[in-house]
Amino acid sequence: MSDTPPEPHNWGRWGDDDQIGAANLLTPDVVKAGAGAVARGRVLSLSLPIKGSTSSNAPCTVPHLRGRPLPQHFMSIDGGDYLAGAKPPAGLSIADDALIVSPHGTTTHMDALCHMWNGSRLYNGHDSARIRSYGALRCGIEQLPGIATRGVFLDVARHRGRDILDPADRITAADLEAMCAAAGVTIGAGDAVVLRTGWTKQFYRSADTYWGGEPGLATDGALWLAERDVVAVAADNSAICGLNAQGGADEDLDGDIHMIFLWRHGIYLMEMLWLEELAEAAPATFQFVVAPLKIVGGTGSPINPLAIL
Numbered sequence: 062m063s064d065t066p067p068e069p070h071n072w073g074r075w076g077d078d079d080q081i082g083a084a085n086l087l088t089p090d091v092v093k094a095g096a097g098a099v100a101r102g103r104v105l106s107l108s109l110p111i112k113g114s115t116s117s118n119a120p121c122t123v124p125h126l127r128g129r130p131l132p133q134h135f136m137s138i139d140g141g142d143y144l145a146g147a148k149p150p151a152g153l154s155i156a157d158d159a160l161i162v163s164p165h166g167t168t169t170h171m172d173a174l175c176h177m178w179n180g181s182r183l184y185n186g187h188d189s190a191r192i193r194s195y196g197a198l199r200c201g202i203e204q205l206p207g208i209a210t211r212g213v214f215l216d217v218a219r220h221r222g223r224d225i226l227d228p229a230d231r232i233t234a235a236d237l238e239a240m241c242a243a244a245g246v247t248i249g250a251g252d253a254v255v256l257r258t259g260w261t262k263q264f265y266r267s268a269d270t271y272w273g274g275e276p277g278l279a280t281d282g283a284l285w286l287a288e289r290d291v292v293a294v295a296a297d298n299s300a301i302c303g304l305n306a307q308g309g310a311d312e313d314l315d316g317d318i319h320m321i322f323l324w325r326h327g328i329y330l331m332e333m334l335w336l337e338e339l340a341e342a343a344p345a346t347f348q349f350v351v352a353p354l355k356i357v358g359g360t361g362s363p364i365n366p367l368a369i370l
């Protein structure tokens with residue numbers, strides 16, 4: 062059990078009460094520089110569809126981690142109610158619905174800083190006993206208003222001349238350095254880095270292959286990004302790190318990607334993005350805009366990140 066993280070980390074950097082971590086890097090200049098990365102005025106969604114299943118026998122239609130519940134989407138009032146005799150209020154027929162989503166395993170999502178920790182302390186030393194069945198009283202997702210900054214797109218699959226990386230492939234600091242040099246981009250404080258592995262496409266080809274491991278970021282790659290003071294790291298895989306055939310991460314706790322980003326540095330993670338249209342447009346940089354739902358005490362949120370090219 063460890064109560065203080067190994068170096069390097071950001072604990073105390075923005076004060077002992079800080080709950081938003083690297084979002085402190087989103088200064089007015091950083092936000093304006095993000096807007097300055099818009100060249101054509103084209104808006105792309107980087108989100109998978111949320112497609113509900115209301116039956117355990119329903120086919121697996123959206124990428125998800127093995128064993129995690131699929132989104133549940135129920136109509137609460139629909140055309141059938143009126144056909145059965147319900148009277149539309151004031152002559153207006155209204156359709157309404159309800160959604161149950163387990164964000165970390167079944168859809169494009171952002172992790173709150175309270176999502177993972179080690180020992181008895183959350184990011185910045187907050188007491189982990191503050192995370193209870195009623196929600197997280199520290200570092201919940203509602204603490205983050207949103208992120209608007211420069212996005213840096215690193216298409217690792219294309220860099221290696223591939224459409225989809227192999228499950229054993231790991232993205233190293235040397236890869237990141239080589240891709241930035243090739244694109245002429247210097248990653249700086251407050252940037253959001255978007256990594257493409259192609260892995261989400263694998264689900265639509267074969268769910269069994271998708272669940273048999275996944276490519277992802279290596280420990281030295283994570284430390285390299287943290288050193289550059291990024292606000293967030295996003296990827297199209299489901300854990301940012303690579304996973305082995307048993308569905309677990311291989312790193313020890315000091316090298317674990319979620320520990321390095323969320324727990325040690327307060328850097329936000331976004332997983333299960335859809336990056337295929339972005340890969341076609343292939344911008345080196347763009348404006349990245351995303352906001353979580355204000356789920357009080359939430360460990361994360363479904364998101365629809367936007368790339369504005």
Ligand SMILES: N[C@@H](CC(=O)c1ccccc1NC=O)C(=O)O
Nearest residue numbers: 165299300308309310318319332
């Ligand atoms: N997005 C998922 C996946 C994940 O992070 C994960 C899944 C299996 C084993 C290890 C994981 N992350 C480890 O750092 C989660 O947040 O639970």
